[in-house]
Amino acid sequence: MRRQLPLAITFITAFTLAVQYFIPHRTFEILYEVSQVWLQIVGAFAMVLGIVSLWQLHWGKARGRKPGWGYSIVTLVCLTAMIVFGFTGPTKLGEVGPGEWIGPFNWSYDNVLSPLSATMFALLAYFIASAAYRAFRARTALATILLLSAVIVMLGRVPLGDVISFGLFSKVANWLLYVPNVAAKRAIVIGVGLGVAAMSLKVMLGIERSYMGGE
Amino acid sequence: MTTVELLWNGLAAFLTLCIFSFLYKDNPFYKFAEQLVAGVALGYWTMLLYHTTFTDKVLIPIFQQGKLHYILPTIMGIMMWTRFSKKLAYLSRIAIAFYIGVGTGVALPLYMYNYVFRQLQATVVPLQFSWLGLNSLLMVSFVTCTLFYFFFSKEHKGTFGGLSKVGIYTLMAGFGASFGLTVMGRVALLVQRIIFLREYFIALFGS
Numbered sequence: 001m002r003r004q005l006p007l008a009i010t011f012i013t014a015f016t017l018a019v020q021y022f023i024p025h026r027t028f029e030i031l032y033e034v035s036q037v038w039l040q041i042v043g044a045f046a047m048v049l050g051i052v053s054l055w056q057l058h059w060g061k062a063r064g065r066k067p068g069w070g071y072s073i074v075t076l077v078c079l080t081a082m083i084v085f086g087f088t089g090p091t092k093l094g095e096v097g098p099g100e101w102i103g104p105f106n107w108s109y110d111n112v113l114s115p116l117s118a119t120m121f122a123l124l125a126y127f128i129a130s131a132a133y134r135a136f137r138a139r140t141a142l143a144t145i146l147l148l149s150a151v152i153v154m155l156g157r158v159p160l161g162d163v164i165s166f167g168l169f170s171k172v173a174n175w176l177l178y179v180p181n182v183a184a185k186r187a188i189v190i191g192v193g194l195g196v197a198a199m200s201l202k203v204m205l206g207i208e209r210s211y212m213g214g215e
Numbered sequence: 216m217t218t219v220e221l222l223w224n225g226l227a228a229f230l231t232l233c234i235f236s237f238l239y240k241d242n243p244f245y246k247f248a249e250q251l252v253a254g255v256a257l258g259y260w261t262m263l264l265y266h267t268t269f270t271d272k273v274l275i276p277i278f279q280q281g282k283l284h285y286i287l288p289t290i291m292g293i294m295m296w297t298r299f300s301k302k303l304a305y306l307s308r309i310a311i312a313f314y315i316g317v318g319t320g321v322a323l324p325l326y327m328y329n330y331v332f333r334q335l336q337a338t339v340v341p342l343q344f345s346w347l348g349l350n351s352l353l354m355v356s357f358v359t360c361t362l363f364y365f366f367f368s369k370e371h372k373g374t375f376g377g378l379s380k381v382g383i384y385t386l387m388a389g390f391g392a393s394f395g396l397t398v399m400g401r402v403a404l405l406v407q408r409i410i411f412l413r414e415y416f417i418a419l420f421g422s
Contacts, residue, residue, distance in 0.1 A: 002305045006312035013313055017320025032321075037272055038288035039317050042310055044268035045292025051261055052299070071246050075254040082258020091266050105262065108255055115227050115411070116252045119234045122408050125401035126238055132394070142387045149391025150398070157399045176392040179350050183357030184389025186334050187382070190358075191365050193330025200319040200326070211315050212308050 007206045014204040055079075082108060149176055216418045228415045231408055357385040 017035060020028035058072035082105065089103035102110070132150070137143065155161030156173025202208035216224065233248035273289055276282040291310040297303040338358050342348050363375060364382030371379045 002308070006308040009309060009312040010316040010319070013316030014320035014323070017317055018323045021321075021324035034284075035317050035321075037285075038291075039314060040268055041272055041285070041288040042292045042295065042314050044264050044272075045289075045295050045310075046314075047261065047264055049295060049298060051257065054257065068246070071250040074247060074250040075257075078251055078254025079258045079261075082255055083262060086258070086262025086265065091262055105259075109259055111223060111227055112230070113252065113255050113259055115408075116230055116234065116248065117256070118404050119231045119408050120252065121401055122405035123234055123237060125398065125405045128394075128398050128401060132398070142383065145384055145387040146391040146394075149388045150395040153392045153395030154399055157395070173392075173395075175350075176388060177396065179353055180357060180385050180388035181392040182389075183354050184361055184386045185393075186338060186354075187358050187361030187365065187385075189330050190334050190362065193326045193334070196322055196326040196330070200323040203315060203319045204323070211311055213304075 003209075003212065006212055007209070011204055011206065014200070018200075018204070051079075149180070152176060221418065224415050225419075228412055231412060235408075357381070361385050 013035070017032065020032055055076070058075050060066075061072040062069045062076065085103070085105040085108065089105050091103075091105050101107075135143075135146075137147075152169055153173045153176055155165070156169040156171075161169040161173075199208065203211070230248050230251070233244040236242055237245040273285060276285045277289070291313055294306045294310040297306040338355055340351050342351060360378045360382035362382070364371075364379040364386065366379075369375055
């Protein structure tokens, strides 16, 4: 029963929702809309699992004075502060009147989360460049195509590229982006679509059961 | 800049430099900034989810609008938490089964339509005797050859091998273009941060 009931629930919900797509009737539209809201609710409760797991990990590190425990305290303090700010102050910019302070929650997003996330991504520019230096050495024909394509797109996106090539680089860069790039992505997307469909059928029919865990 | 703005921007500049310090090597300043971002990000998304899902879709519908059928997904959501108990962990499977069931049921026709049929429809377009027509022809050829490359049920030899080779060349040209575009995006972010630091230090010390 512990395994059969979940399998039955998966089959019934998956089959019903797959079939509803082909039945243009209001009842099935409502069924689809309700299922999406229910999915969001169940998913939101699952988020608590993640938060509790993270809290347990960092709390354990801080209590046991394990290496790096000070950083765990930083995470816990920031997490707690944001939760307190979220409960006590405005969380949407629409709740704040003109000229009023946006509150600590929105302030933290604007002045801490947003700029620091951008800085983290900016940091990746260096690592991408150093990885490219190692990976892009034109040893084979394939590596040469990769290198040439990347260099042309990079030069085609800055004014200097057009100056040195009399406008050619931006044209070739656009062609590379709209023809080979789209073709490669399209083939990958078609493969992903077929893979998801096959996987969905396996889950629906109970062939793939790994989501139920061990036991 | 007012004194308060200088103070807050000083904090942002300090944290930005903390993150950039990783370019030298892993150090306590970077780790501090990293954990700070992790904590703030988690707290931010938690509260956003609380307000948009718990409040808007659980508390208000059940207690204010009397939509009692919302109790069912709430119970299923609470069942997820039984994973913390070894004895009751099996109950969480019911909620996961529902979640997976809805996900796969919706994904099956949608992925086939959007990821397969619509992509094929966009690839095979009426031919024209122009540059656009030539590009359309190239697009069909490149997509077909790339799909050949991903077909592993036949050995890549002879004509099939040649076509799949064109496929891998297409993939490499595409990956290179994507890479170039990503690098330029990251460099734009880097330029933004450097401009921010420059403006802050000009405001602090004068030009």
